[in-house]
Amino acid sequence: xxEEIDLVKLEQATFRTANQDGLTEFWMGLMIxxxxxxxxxxxxxVIIALLIVFQAVYIEKMKARFTYPRxxxxxxxxxxxxxxxxxxxxxxxxxxxxxxxxxxxxxxENDILLLIARWAPLLFGIGLAQPAAxxxxxxxxxxxxxxxxxSILLGLVLSLLEFTTPVYRMTLYMALVGILFILAGVTxxxxxxxxxxxxxxxxVSDEQDR
Numbered sequence: 001x002x003e004e005i006d007l008v009k010l011e012q013a014t015f016r017t018a019n020q021d022g023l024t025e026f027w028m029g030l031m032i033x034x035x036x037x038x039x040x041x042x043x044x045x046v047i048i049a050l051l052i053v054f055q056a057v058y059i060e061k062m063k064a065r066f067t068y069p070r071x072x073x074x075x076x077x078x079x080x081x082x083x084x085x086x087x088x089x090x091x092x093x094x095x096x097x098x099x100x101x102x103x104x105x106x107x108x109e110n111d112i113l114l115l116i117a118r119w120a121p122l123l124f125g126i127g128l129a130q131p132a133a134x135x136x137x138x139x140x141x142x143x144x145x146x147x148x149x150x151s152i153l154l155g156l157v158l159s160l161l162e163f164t165t166p167v168y169r170m171t172l173y174m175a176l177v178g179i180l181f182i183l184a185g186v187t188x189x190x191x192x193x194x195x196x197x198x199x200x201x202x203x204v205s206d207e208q209d210r
Contacts, residue, residue, distance in 0.1 A: 022188025
């Protein structure tokens with residue numbers, strides 16, 4: 001039993017080490033911001049498609065630039081697998097209809113659609129609670145709960161406010177949430193770079209001589 005607990009803690013510590021660069025949060029922010037642009041400019045679907053298709057390539061290049069030279073490359077067990085659990089399926093079934101209701105309601109007026117579209121920010125925030133809980137489980141860091149709670153509260157506030165159209169409300173919400181994730185990622189990246197500076201050969205030699 002103790003060995004199993006220690007294994008969980010060890011995996012969480014490894015996950016924290018591999019993801020302390022903040023690139024995961026940064027990438028999620030980019031994706032959400034791209035979805036916000038999609039609500040007002042359909043051509044941005046090309047940008048979203050490129051982000052999804054080349055996600056692994058982009059992240060690997062960023063890690064090769066900032067992460068690997070500082071802490072090396074860590075391979076986590078099952079890191080390329082889809083996260084398990086029905087929570088992710090439920091989150092998708094909450095968020096996708098929320099976005100779809102906003103887009104459809106801008107073309108077809110329907111009381112039910114308009115009602116769902118009005119509360120779409122709150123629904124999307126509830127859906128984001130699942131990724132937050134997932135990262136808490138993987139990392140052991142409760143700060144991810146803060147992002148989830150902030151996303152829900154922001155969704156509630158914007159759902160209660162009056163806007164000209166549901167599109168404006170949802171666009172503002174997703175833009176703010178995207179910025180929240182990006183700022184969290186950039187902050188973690190700056191802290192990571194300062195914590196692990198890259199030393200050249202002369203500096204390493206000087207450190208060893210001391």
